[in-house]
Amino acid sequence: MNRALGIVNFSRSHVHVEGLQDYRPIGAFSFLGRYRVIDFPLSNMSNSGIEYIQIYANKQPRSLVEHVGTGRHYNINSKRGDLHMLFSETNIANPIYDTDIAAYVNNMQYIERSHQMYVIIAPSYMVYTMDYSELLQTHVESEADITLVYHSVDNARESFLACDTLNLNKQKGVLSIERNRGTAKSKNIFMDTYVMKKDLFIELIEKAQKISSLYTLPQIVNAQCEELDIRGVAHRGYLASITDFKSYYDANLSLIDVKTRNTLFDEEWPIYTRTNDSCPTHYFEGANTKMSIVSNGCTIEGSVENSIIGRGCVIKKGAVIKNSIILPGAIIGEDVHVENHVVDKYAKITHVKEIIGTPENPGYIKREDRI
Amino acid sequence: MKQNNMLAMILAGGRGSRLHDLTNKVAKPAVSYGGKYRIIDFPLSNCANSGIDVVGVLTQYESVLLNSYVAAGGRWGLDAKDSGVYVLPPREKADANLDVYRGTADAISQNIDFIDNYDPEYILVLSGDHIYKMNYAKMLDYHKKNNADATIAVIGVPMKEASRFGIMNTDEDLRINEFEEKPPQPKSNLASMGIYIFSWKVLRKLLVADMKDPDSHHDFGKDIIPTMLESGKRLFAYKFKGYWKDVGTIDSLWEANMDLLDSNNELDLNDPTWKIYTEDITTLPHIIGPNANINRAFITQGCEIDGEVKNSVLFTGAKVGTGAKIIDSVLMPGAVVEEGAVVTRALVADGIKIGKEAVVGSADSENIELVAKRVKGVE
Numbered sequence: 071m072n073r074a075l076g077i078v079n080f081s082r083s084h085v086h087v088e089g090l091q092d093y094r095p096i097g098a099f100s101f102l103g104r105y106r107v108i109d110f111p112l113s114n115m116s117n118s119g120i121e122y123i124q125i126y127a128n129k130q131p132r133s134l135v136e137h138v139g140t141g142r143h144y145n146i147n148s149k150r151g152d153l154h155m156l157f158s159e160t161n162i163a164n165p166i167y168d169t170d171i172a173a174y175v176n177n178m179q180y181i182e183r184s185h186q187m188y189v190i191i192a193p194s195y196m197v198y199t200m201d202y203s204e205l206l207q208t209h210v211e212s213e214a215d216i217t218l219v220y221h222s223v224d225n226a227r228e229s230f231l232a233c234d235t236l237n238l239n240k241q242k243g244v245l246s247i248e249r250n251r252g253t254a255k256s257k258n259i260f261m262d263t264y265v266m267k268k269d270l271f272i273e274l275i276e277k278a279q280k281i282s283s284l285y286t287l288p289q290i291v292n293a294q295c296e297e298l299d300i301r302g303v304a305h306r307g308y309l310a311s312i313t314d315f316k317s318y319y320d321a322n323l324s325l326i327d328v329k330t331r332n333t334l335f336d337e338e339w340p341i342y343t344r345t346n347d348s349c350p351t352h353y354f355e356g357a358n359t360k361m362s363i364v365s366n367g368c369t370i371e372g373s374v375e376n377s378i379i380g381r382g383c384v385i386k387k388g389a390v391i392k393n394s395i396i397l398p399g400a401i402i403g404e405d406v407h408v409e410n411h412v413v414d415k416y417a418k419i420t421h422v423k424e425i426i427g428t429p430e431n432p433g434y435i436k437r438e439d440r441i
Numbered sequence: 442m443k444q445n446n447m448l449a450m451i452l453a454g455g456r457g458s459r460l461h462d463l464t465n466k467v468a469k470p471a472v473s474y475g476g477k478y479r480i481i482d483f484p485l486s487n488c489a490n491s492g493i494d495v496v497g498v499l500t501q502y503e504s505v506l507l508n509s510y511v512a513a514g515g516r517w518g519l520d521a522k523d524s525g526v527y528v529l530p531p532r533e534k535a536d537a538n539l540d541v542y543r544g545t546a547d548a549i550s551q552n553i554d555f556i557d558n559y560d561p562e563y564i565l566v567l568s569g570d571h572i573y574k575m576n577y578a579k580m581l582d583y584h585k586k587n588n589a590d591a592t593i594a595v596i597g598v599p600m601k602e603a604s605r606f607g608i609m610n611t612d613e614d615l616r617i618n619e620f621e622e623k624p625p626q627p628k629s630n631l632a633s634m635g636i637y638i639f640s641w642k643v644l645r646k647l648l649v650a651d652m653k654d655p656d657s658h659h660d661f662g663k664d665i666i667p668t669m670l671e672s673g674k675r676l677f678a679y680k681f682k683g684y685w686k687d688v689g690t691i692d693s694l695w696e697a698n699m700d701l702l703d704s705n706n707e708l709d710l711n712d713p714t715w716k717i718y719t720e721d722i723t724t725l726p727h728i729i730g731p732n733a734n735i736n737r738a739f740i741t742q743g744c745e746i747d748g749e750v751k752n753s754v755l756f757t758g759a760k761v762g763t764g765a766k767i768i769d770s771v772l773m774p775g776a777v778v779e780e781g782a783v784v785t786r787a788l789v790a791d792g793i794k795i796g797k798e799a800v801v802g803s804a805d806s807e808n809i810e811l812v813a814k815r816v817k818g819v820e
Contacts, residue, residue, distance in 0.1 A: 103726040104742070142515075143721065328730075335725060345721040349710035350476035350741035350754075352701075359735050365726040366477075366742055367711060374729075 075186040076115040076123040081195045085232045088315040089434040097194030098133040100397045103365035103380050105343045111192040113341045116144045118202035121151035126173045144342045169286045171278045189271045193262035197310040209265040215298040219263035221309045226257035232313035234260040236302050244300040247292040308334035319432045322378045322395045448561040449488045453569030454501030459690045462813035470569035471507045476741035478719045484567045486717040489517040491577040494524035499548040517718045544659030550648040568635040573685040580679050590643045590674040594636035596681050606632035609678045617676040620666050684708040695809040698754040698771045701739045
């Protein structure tokens with residue numbers, strides 16, 4: 071897999087996850103207690119034998135930089151491999167100019183300088199597992215110009231609304247890429263995952279730039295549908311697109327179910343993350359935990375049900391956590407009742423005793439908030 | 442070596458035969474403890490947190506796992522420039538035959554060349570099989586302040602138990618005037634913790650002489666310390682307060698794990714200023730099923746629980762099936778307790794499977810049951 075350069079892309083400007091994204095890019099969102107969303111694409115690449123990876127970051131890269139670090143924890147060869155974080159200038163006057171194409175142009179020298187023949191591009195904001203070496207093999211054998219990965223869903227009316235969809239012919243040829251407008255149940259959700267030759271990728275970037283400075287990669291690919299041989303490859307298994315608050319909430323909670331979890335996690339396909347050297351979690355007398363995923367370093371004296379508890383959280387006596395996601399380092403005080411909420415990192419809830427949302431409309435408590 | 446001019450040598454060659462099957466394949470320092478750790482993580486993390494950069498680990502008994510485990514110094518942050526963890530098993534030399542380490546002092550003597558490479562002013566000698574948190578930098582300050590030749594860490598033990606330990610008798614200033622190994626009539630309750638700081642020049646001279654002495658046991662407690670006392674060297678006791686445990690038996694290993702369940706346990710593994718580092722294992726967080734009932738427990742990543750866990754410690758990747766009961770027990774890494782099985786007052790060894798509906802251990806047993814072989818369940 072030395073043939074491919076891995077590129078992990080950031081979310082486009084029309085995507086905004088309420089609350090959480092005010093503090094960090096989606097790739098750096100805490101996921102399932104101990105992970106960050108970007109661990110999934112990076113582990114996929116590492117497990118597929120991709121040794122050269124570029125991560126593109128634009129806004130608020132601090133927590134992403136902190137988490138990815140040298141990348142050693144992703145099991146990438148420290149001499150032969152390279153994990154490179156690349157930054158692009160953000161346009162303060164108008165963020166619509168902060169496109170993925172602009173980021174590639176900013177860092178063109180690093181793309182040109184890489185020795186790989188192919189690029190595999192994956193988003194930092196989707197959670198799925200996939201063997202990219204197989205995908206590349208399929209791409210090469212098909213002799214297509216570009217291969218795009220999609221996932222067929224039947225809930226496109228209410229979900230995946232910030233995503234693009236692929237319009238395919240019977241031979242899996244891509245006719246067009248369109249935004250999901252929630253007009254039909256069944257759609258092929260485009261997973262923002264591409265395979266193509268590096269030279270073609272560079273050519274597309276240059277072309278896009280000439281047409282419009284607002285152009286994005288899917289837009290320029292869409293514009294080439296007639297001229298190039300662009301094919302779709304279906305992905306099976308678990309897919310979550312973290313592109314709005316509800317999808318973040320739902321994706322986390324969906325993985326409490328063992329059947330669903332087994333469609334994402336596989337012992338043969340480890341998901342790497344950065345260790346924090348937290349000690350095991352301490353359950354005290356009177357604790358009551360059911361149907362939950364709990365990270366290390368927590369102290370739990372209260373009740374936890376159908377929830378995700380991040381690293382180093384404190385759940386005090388009499389507290390009740392239900393259908394909620396508690397991000398690392400949060401403190402839930404005595405007798406506080408939290409239901410259908412996302413509690414961001416280091417928040418401390420002590421005085422307000424009831425924080426209740428609904429499954430359809432979950433609530434959010436800000437980072438480091440004191441309530 | 443730049444940080445404090447002190448090099449650490451960890452004695453990790455012991456078998457720990459009273460741990461029975463747990464140390465058949467691994468040395469005692471490699472035995473798992475506290476959910477996610479191995480015992481040797483404690484001295485290694487203490488070294489890293491105390492600003493010691495170079496650590497030699499003296500291995501001998503069943504050292505394959507231990508050698509590869511400690512060689513990855515990055516786990517404890519001991520991998521910066523001029524820093525590292527060095528595995529030192531006995532080796533053949535140009536001027537000496539291949540010989541096992543004949544005693545604790547001999548293990549250091551046989552590695553004088555290694556130590557000389559770093560030219561340290563002080564040397565810290567530690568035991569690799571004790572569980573405690575200690576700032577060796579403070580002990581070094583104390584050593585310097587006393588202008589000592591050797592400083593020995595001691596812990597106050599109940600007077601009636603003092604005859605089980607190596608006891609230091611001191612004057613008011615804690616200068617040691619006598620060392621008694623397991624005295625029938627102890628004069629003091631200051632027990633040696635097997636943690637020594639020596640001024641390297643002094644120790645080096647003594648070790649060279651000790652190597653040639655045919656009557657020596659080549660042991661710090663039996664030979665080096667008494668020789669130093671006889672020759673009027675300045676030896677001081679350094680009083681340690683806090684959690685310290687030498688887990689020599691299955692019962693004491695179990696007990697040390699149970700200590701973690703106390704809400705104010707002295708070891709406090711959750712202290713962010715003195716973390717204990719260990720191997721980073723790629724697993725999910727722990728997962729708790731719909732039928733779980735967890736009360737007083739210490740549980741780490743990779744565990745899956747759908748039964749009752751009471752007063753127990755579960756290590757990495759342990760699994761508790763639906764309706765199984767784990768009471769007053771320790772499940773070592775990867776142990777599996779299948780549906781409906783009951784484990785009481787037992788320590789289930791690494792990777793051991795306890796079949797459906799099987800019953801292991803009992804609530805009124807005198808000793809903790811070590812389960813080191815697969816227990817068949819009801820088919």
